[in-house]
Amino acid sequence: MDSRIPKPSSGVPQKKPAGNNLFDFATINKFDDIKNKKAENESKKPLNELGINVMGQFKFTRSKSPDVQRSNQLTMPKLRRSKSSADLTMSRPTLKRMQTTVENVPTKRFKPTGSIVKPQINAFKNPSQEKKNAILTTMKSSGLLTNAVKKPLIKSSSTEGPKSTLTKTATVNKTVSSVQPAKVANKPKIAPYDFKARFHDIKERYDILKAKSDQQKEHISTLEEQCENFDSREKELLDKIEKIEQELFDATEEREKLIIEIKALKSTNKGLTLKNAALSADLNVTSEQFETTKRSLSELTRKHDRQTIDYEELQRTSGTMKHDYEEASNKLLLSQDQLYQINIERKVLHNMVLDLRGNIRVFARVRPPLQTEEDKMLCGWSFPDEATLEILSNEISGSKKLKHDFSFDQVFDPNTAQDEIFEMVSPLIQSAMDGYNVCIFAYGQTGSGKTFTMDGHEGKLGIIPRTVKLLFDSIKTADILGWKYTIKASFLEIYNEVLYDLLSNENKDVEIRMANARNKTEIYVSNLTEVEVKTAARLHELMIIARSNRATAATAGNERSSRSHAVTRIELTGQHSSKPETLVGMINLVDLAGSESPKTSTRMDETKNINRSLSELSNVILALVQRNEHVPYRNSKLTHLLMPSLGGNSKTLMFVNVSPFQDCFTETVKSLRFAATVNSCKLAKAKRNRQMNQSSVF
Numbered sequence: 180m181d182s183r184i185p186k187p188s189s190g191v192p193q194k195k196p197a198g199n200n201l202f203d204f205a206t207i208n209k210f211d212d213i214k215n216k217k218a219e220n221e222s223k224k225p226l227n228e229l230g231i232n233v234m235g236q237f238k239f240t241r242s243k244s245p246d247v248q249r250s251n252q253l254t255m256p257k258l259r260r261s262k263s264s265a266d267l268t269m270s271r272p273t274l275k276r277m278q279t280t281v282e283n284v285p286t287k288r289f290k291p292t293g294s295i296v297k298p299q300i301n302a303f304k305n306p307s308q309e310k311k312n313a314i315l316t317t318m319k320s321s322g323l324l325t326n327a328v329k330k331p332l333i334k335s336s337s338t339e340g341p342k343s344t345l346t347k348t349a350t351v352n353k354t355v356s357s358v359q360p361a362k363v364a365n366k367p368k369i370a371p372y373d374f375k376a377r378f379h380d381i382k383e384r385y386d387i388l389k390a391k392s393d394q395q396k397e398h399i400s401t402l403e404e405q406c407e408n409f410d411s412r413e414k415e416l417l418d419k420i421e422k423i424e425q426e427l428f429d430a431t432e433e434r435e436k437l438i439i440e441i442k443a444l445k446s447t448n449k450g451l452t453l454k455n456a457a458l459s460a461d462l463n464v465t466s467e468q469f470e471t472t473k474r475s476l477s478e479l480t481r482k483h484d485r486q487t488i489d490y491e492e493l494q495r496t497s498g499t500m501k502h503d504y505e506e507a508s509n510k511l512l513l514s515q516d517q518l519y520q521i522n523i524e525r526k527v528l529h530n531m532v533l534d535l536r537g538n539i540r541v542f543a544r545v546r547p548p549l550q551t552e553e554d555k556m557l558c559g560w561s562f563p564d565e566a567t568l569e570i571l572s573n574e575i576s577g578s579k580k581l582k583h584d585f586s587f588d589q590v591f592d593p594n595t596a597q598d599e600i601f602e603m604v605s606p607l608i609q610s611a612m613d614g615y616n617v618c619i620f621a622y623g624q625t626g627s628g629k630t631f632t633m634d635g636h637e638g639k640l641g642i643i644p645r646t647v648k649l650l651f652d653s654i655k656t657a658d659i660l661g662w663k664y665t666i667k668a669s670f671l672e673i674y675n676e677v678l679y680d681l682l683s684n685e686n687k688d689v690e691i692r693m694a695n696a697r698n699k700t701e702i703y704v705s706n707l708t709e710v711e712v713k714t715a716a717r718l719h720e721l722m723i724i725a726r727s728n729r730a731t732a733a734t735a736g737n738e739r740s741s742r743s744h745a746v747t748r749i750e751l752t753g754q755h756s757s758k759p760e761t762l763v764g765m766i767n768l769v770d771l772a773g774s775e776s777p778k779t780s781t782r783m784d785e786t787k788n789i790n791r792s793l794s795e796l797s798n799v800i801l802a803l804v805q806r807n808e809h810v811p812y813r814n815s816k817l818t819h820l821l822m823p824s825l826g827g828n829s830k831t832l833m834f835v836n837v838s839p840f841q842d843c844f845t846e847t848v849k850s851l852r853f854a855a856t857v858n859s860c861k862l863a864k865a866k867r868n869r870q871m872n873q874s875s876v877f
């Protein structure tokens with residue numbers, strides 16, 4: 180019968196023996212039920228990441244040895260939601276106490292080792308199926324899984340065979356024997372018929388078993404109480420584990436983040452290291468530069484100190500100079516004022532001189548024969564004084580040679596140089612700058628030297644280029660005196676009584692028109708190109724252009740330059756910088772067409788026009804001499820154009836050019852006679868073109 184006593188802690192449901200209620204199997208089963216229910220509850224808990232019932236696994240480890248617990252403690256941080264009450268039960272210290280009474284019950288069901296349990300637990304935290312299989316294989320090979328998982332507990336119990344059962348029975352018997360005296364073993368056999376003895380024997384055994392049963396009940400009650408303690412303890416531990424797991428989870432996540440962060444920081448560190456190296460190199464260079472700059476700075480500082488001293492000295496000097504400058508400025512203003520007054524006086528005196536000389540003056544010039552003309556017969560020339568010339572014909576007319584005397588304002592013999600000529604002309608240019616109209620023209624037979632006198636050529640410049648040079652030189656001087664001048668130039672040609680603009684190739688209508696209906700002497704030329712010139716070089720350029728256009732107009736069979744009048748007009752406007760005065764002067768430089776006798780001319784129309792215009796010029800001058808009311812300016816283009824320069828507001832200079840040759844004698848005498856007549860015309864005192872903006876200066 181002892182062998183049939185069920186093992187109270189096996190958890191295996193036992194059949195209650197019929198008619199022999201030696202143990203309170205209900206109580207034992209109740210205990211097992213509690214265990215099984217716990218196991219069931221645990222099994223209902225969520226599966227781990229591998230889908231394995233975590234509590235079922237840990238159920239195997241509940242009866243593990245302390246090694247397992249230690250192993251679990253070591254691996255505890257790696258656990259994830261795999262705890263179960265069974266696992267906690269495993270760590271209950273009271274189990275040991277239970278083992279003292281029912282020691283064979285849990286230990287015979289499983290014999291796991293710490294080394295096996297460790298990977299098993301680790302496997303639950305790893306979600307991969309491969310790892311799970313590996314763990315299962317390990318457990319199988321160790322025999323743990325075979326007993327623990329594959330086989331139900333009841334089978335395990337049964338497969339352990341009678342040996343296990345016997346052991347348990349022996350343990351129970353051992354316990355029972357501690358209650359019952361040893362005399363039972365030595366009791367004599369009772370005869371089968373001795374029912375009384377048998378009854379007593381059975382009763383005695385019953386009492387023993389009853390006592391044993393009570394003892395077991397009491398023990399079970401203690402166990403239940405312990406179970407309840409375990410439950411609360413388990414709950415606490417579960418909470419704790421859950422908390423630890425959460426912390427672990429957070430820590431893992433934090434760790435992963437930190438790893439990523441560390442990687443990033445490493446990368447950044449690498450970059451920073453490179454940057455640092457580059458910066459160090461730069462720093463070295465910069466340090467060197469800094470040292471150099473520092474040295475330069477100290478040098479500059481020393482220089483600055485020296486210069487500061489110099490500056491202070493200069494400031495003192497500057498103060499003195501400023502004072503001197505103010506004094507000088509005042510003196511200068513006074514001097515300028517005095518100079519202005521002196522200049523006015525000079526102008527007045529200059530004009531007086533010119534007036535005394537005559538408003539129209541005539542200069543006669545005899546040109547020398549050219550190298551190619553050395554064989555030609557010359558007239559007899561003599562120049563008794565600077566204003567008189569005598570011409571003697573080398574051909575006998577009747578019984579005597581013809582001889583003529585002429586007086587002019589000035590006579591230039593063939594040896595007179597260009598600069599000497601201009602020396603006598605320049606006062607008129609100054610007069611133009613003072614605000615007078617000036618007209619200089621060259622009259623004479625073809626080939627007598629008019630163009631040479633007016634234009635000249637390289638190395639022997641004539642009146643026009645010298646006038647230009649003098650004008651710009653005088654402008655500079657006038658600038659010092661406070662006068663600012665603007666110069667405008669235009670170039671005209673009168674051919675066959677038609678006006679041409681020599682600065683333009685356009686075929687346009689160039690006409691002389693009245694500028695003011697009230698004052699009929701004020702004229703202007705329509706469609707005439709007027710160019711403002713700021714340098715002598717520019718004026719020379721314009722002269723070359725005009726000469727070129729004049730030559731272009733001529734044809735091969737019709738040389739025009741000597742058959743037309745060329746007029747160079749220069750307008751001067753002077754403005755004083757501090758005084759309200761403006762001066763306007765006009766210079767007309769005219770190279771007249773060659774006078775020619777109609778008898779010798781091959782181009783009659785041209786000759787007629789030329790002689791007509793020259794005749795009209797003569798008439799105008801004579802009208803002026805005779806102080807006629809009417810002066811026939813408009814009878815020819817030439818006189819009309821020169822009207823402002825031939826009237827009362829002008830100073831006129833006429834060159835009469837003559838050839839030295841005998842064959843020109845008649846024409847020469849004719850020209851000299853005309854010039855002499857003009858010379859006799861003393862025009863009225865010229866009036867200056869003077870505009871007083873505020874008050875009269877003179």
Ligand SMILES: Nc1ncnc2c1ncn2[C@@H]1O[C@H](COP(=O)(O)OP(=O)(O)OP(=O)(O)O)[C@@H](O)[C@H]1O
Pocket residue numbers: 545546547549593623624625626627628629630631632740741742772773836
């Ligand atoms: N005073 C002088 N000294 C040297 N050569 C001169 C002088 N005058 C004129 N000539 C020369 O005589 C020649 C004729 O002179 P120029 O052409 O000036 O005469 P012109 O009167 O202008 O003739 P035209 O009416 O045909 O234009 C030129 O070769 C010129 O160089």
